[in-house]
Amino acid sequence: MTTYVITVPGTFVNGVPDAARSDIERRLRSRDPKNTDLGESEELSLLSVEEGGMFSARVEVEAADRAGAEKEAVQLVSRALRDSGFPERDAPLGPPFVTGIDREF
Template sequence: MTTFVITVPGTFLTDITGSTRSTLERALASQHTDVSESEGLDLLTLREDNTFSIRLEVEAPDRYEAELTATRLLTAALREAGIKEADAPLGPPAVTGIDSSL
């Protein structure tokens, strides 16, 4: 297995509160560990125009599975934070880091 850091962009179509943001970050915290933290990557970057980037660390056999897993995790976390999918459309995920034991 390989550890991938996946960045998923998106846009909040409605403003999110500080507590909603905190709930989202807590829901994703377990996916932001050694690789992403050692590289100084923030879990959530939220810009003034409500566009955002989420960086998640996932274990997967390949890039495709890593991107799918990250998207599923983010979708579930958004739901947990009370954000409807229609209110936070996601862009295509991208691999922004790899840590392999090979």
């Protein structure tokens, strides 16, 4: 298995209150990329929100390949958003991408 840091971009269509943002971060905390060497050295944040509602969620996942890692990351972020009160129409996601890889041999 390989450990990946995956970035999942998206947009909060109607903004995000601080309490909701904290809830999303809490739901993703176990997948915080700061648990990886890359996340720690690059000081990657779990959830970044820009003016205008654009956001990036960065999560750590273990998978056999890049496609599997990206799929799992989207599922994790989608579930955290939905469970925090953001249906897909209120926080659509963009295509995920690999931010870092830590291969285990």
